Amino acid sequence: xxxxxxxxxxxxxxxxxxxxxxxxxxxxxxxxxxxxxxxxxxxxxxxxxxxxxxxxxxxxxxxxxxxxxxxxxxxxxxxxxxxxxxxxxxxxxxxxxxxxxxxxxxxxxxxxxxxxxxxxxxxxxxxxxxxxxxxxxxxxxxxxxxxxxxxxxxxxxxxxxxxxxxxxxxxxxxxxxxxxxxxxxxxxxxxxxxxxxxxxxxxxxxxxxxxxxxxxxxxxxxxxxxxxxxxxxxxxxxxxxxxxxxxxxxxxxxxxxxxxxxxxxxxxxxxxxxxxxxxxxxxxxxxxxxxxxxxxxxxxxxxxxxxxxxxxxxxxxxxxxxxxxxxxxxxxxxxxxxxxxxxxxxxxxxxxxxxxxxxxxxxxxxxxxxxxxxxxxxxxxxxxxxxxxxxxxxxxxxxx
Numbered sequence: 001x002x003x004x005x006x007x008x009x010x011x012x013x014x015x016x017x018x019x020x021x022x023x024x025x026x027x028x029x030x031x032x033x034x035x036x037x038x039x040x041x042x043x044x045x046x047x048x049x050x051x052x053x054x055x056x057x058x059x060x061x062x063x064x065x066x067x068x069x070x071x072x073x074x075x076x077x078x079x080x081x082x083x084x085x086x087x088x089x090x091x092x093x094x095x096x097x098x099x100x101x102x103x104x105x106x107x108x109x110x111x112x113x114x115x116x117x118x119x120x121x122x123x124x125x126x127x128x129x130x131x132x133x134x135x136x137x138x139x140x141x142x143x144x145x146x147x148x149x150x151x152x153x154x155x156x157x158x159x160x161x162x163x164x165x166x167x168x169x170x171x172x173x174x175x176x177x178x179x180x181x182x183x184x185x186x187x188x189x190x191x192x193x194x195x196x197x198x199x200x201x202x203x204x205x206x207x208x209x210x211x212x213x214x215x216x217x218x219x220x221x222x223x224x225x226x227x228x229x230x231x232x233x234x235x236x237x238x239x240x241x242x243x244x245x246x247x248x249x250x251x252x253x254x255x256x257x258x259x260x261x262x263x264x265x266x267x268x269x270x271x272x273x274x275x276x277x278x279x280x281x282x283x284x285x286x287x288x289x290x291x292x293x294x295x296x297x298x299x300x301x302x303x304x305x306x307x308x309x310x311x312x313x314x315x316x317x318x319x320x321x322x323x324x325x326x327x328x329x330x331x332x333x334x335x336x337x338x339x340x341x342x343x344x345x346x347x348x349x350x351x352x353x354x355x356x357x358x359x360x361x362x363x364x365x366x367x368x369x370x371x372x373x374x375x376x377x378x379x380x381x382x383x384x385x386x387x388x389x390x391x392x393x394x395x396x397x398x399x400x
Contacts, residue, residue, distance in 0.1 A: 020152060024063065025311035029099040031303065035059060038096045045105070045138040046199040051131050053105040053138075054082055055149065056096035065152035067310050069095050069102045070135055071211065074162025074286065076240070076250040077124050078115060082106045086290050087161040087213060087298070094299055095306070101149055103139075107131035107167065118255040119183070126187040128167045130196025132158070136171075136207060137200035144203070155310055158207045159231075162241060162286055165215025166258065172210040172230070173222045184218070209309055211302055214286045216241050216248075216258035220267040229274035231305035233298050234261040235283030269355070276305045325384060331398035334373040338384060340366050345385040349397065352379055375399045 028034055035058035045053050053070075071092060073085035082104040083089060092102040108131055110124035136156060143151045158168040177185055177194040188194055195205065210230040217223060223230075234241070238260060239249045245259040261277060268275045278301045280287050280294065288294040326339040338344060344362035347370065351357050357375070362368040380397045 020065065020067065020155060020310055024099075025307075030067070030307050030310055031098060033094070033097045034099060035061060035097045038093065043138075046131055046134045048134075048197065048199045049108055049131065051106050051108065051134070051198070052082065053103045053135055054092070056092045056102040056104075057149065058096050058099060058101075061099065063099075064150050066099065066101050066150055067155035067157065067306070068139055068149075068151045068153075069100050069157045069159075069211070069306070070132075070139075070168075071102065071104050071158075072107060072128075072132060072160035072164030072167045073104065074160070074164055074214075075109070076115065076248075077121065077128060077163045077166075078110050078112055080109075080163070085161055085164070087286065087288060087295065088164065090295065091211075091299065091302060095303070098303065100306075101151060103135065105132065105135045112252075115250070115252055115254050119187075121254060121256055122183060122187045123190070125167065125170070126184070126191050126196075127198075128163075129171050130191055130198040132167050132171050133196050133205040134198035134200050136205045137203040140203040140205075141200050153204075153206075154208070156207045157209050157211060157306060157309075159211025159213065160215065161213045161289075162215070165212045166217075166241065169210060169212055169215045169217050169230075170222070171205065172207055173217060173227055175227075179222065179224075181219070209306075212261075213288070213298065214238060214241050214260070216260040217264065218257060218259070220245070220259045220263050223264065223267055223271065223273060225271050227271065227273050229305075229309065230268070231276045231278075231302055232261050232264065233278040233280070233288070233301060235280040235285060235287050236262060237282060238285045240285035276301060325393050325395070327382065327395055327397070330395075331400045332372055333400060334371065336370045336372050336382075336397065338362070338368045338370070340384070340386070342366070342386050344368055347385070348383045349375070350381045350383070352381075372399055 037059040038056050041055045042052055071088040073080040073088050088104050092104050096102045107128040114120040114124050139151045140153050142148050143153050160168050177188055209228050212230050212232040214234045236243050241248055241260050242258055243260040244262040245257055248254045248258050265277055288298045324341040328337055343364040347360045348356055349358035360370055377399050382395045382397045384393045
């Protein structure tokens with residue numbers, strides 16, 4: 001594993017929400033490319049504001065209830081389209097070929113001048129959220145009427161890249177208008193209320209989880225106890241969407257607060273929200289865009305996260321077995337030995353709160369010893385990477 005990349009996964013016992021039939025999760029569906037081709041259909045999902053989306057469907061798929069992924073593009077809420085964000089387009093293609101129905105949406109945008117006024121940019125974001133909700137309702141309405149797209153409405157995932165992630169993070173984590181500060185309440189009331197006015201009224205906007213690629217929340221406490229899972233990625237030097245709470249800076253300082261992954265991670269841990277987080281140390285905004293090395297890491301992260309929710313796995317070890325490991329003694333006291341059938345990369349030990357309390361790199365060796373004499377007695381989680389950026393092997397470790 002590249003030393004500049006680390007992955008934190010907070011895994012819960014048991015899964016959240018409904019899973020698809022176990023028969024669907026055989027033969028590599030939702031993990032591997034099993035549909036070589038796909039079709040793309042462009043529809044107007046909001047007739048109120050003439051907003052379009054591209055819907056990707058796997059060619060030859062016969063399933064009658066399929067998970068849906070809706071993604072929104074980046075562009076600082078003043079630019080971009082559904083088909084020019086390389087990350088969203090490629091994720092839509094890849095996930096479609098793995099068996100999902102996917103959609104890339106347009107939404108209403110502001111102007112450069114709107115970035116400089118706090119009331120205007122909040123209004124722009126609320127309008128975009130209204131469109132994002134209408135896109136969800138479009139599919140729920142379809143499932144209840146013509147059923148053209150054969151969507152399993154218990155497995156709808158929302159998210160995006162950069163501004164698109166900001167959009168759907170707020171759609172996903174604002175559960176009621178009552179939890180919003182007054183300036184957001186006012187903007188919502190001016191744009192149709194909590195559900196918005198962008199179309200397909202009367203249908204739910206319920207989603208199962210959020211795909212957050214360089215996104216953020218206005219306030220970290222919008223993510224609270226019992227909130228839906230999320231999969232997150234961000235560079236820790238991101239200034240466009242601040243990695244910790246601050247003013248976004250897409251070329252100009254925008255007078256609103258956004259709190260990125262560096263601030264959200266402790267909130268997720270404190271509230272027990274199921275999440276996977278991928279941090280790119282030293283990188284700025286969306287380092288995976290058009291990057292042949294970093295994009296596949298994001299693609300793999302999202303794919304495997306969704307698989308755990310769609311298919312009901314409770315451990316990353318059910319997804320892949322890259323190497324066989326012996327970890328002994330366990331329980332341990334002063335040292336732990338690791339032996340692998342493959343090269344060993346980074347090793348992390350987490351406490352029960354999800355904090356990294358020890359880290360080592362085995363530099364590709366097949367055996368390694370970790371001194372645990374400084375660890376307090378108790379239960380820990382050890383994650384071992386095989387040196388080739390595969391998902392980690394996870395093991396409970398007891399110190400006595």
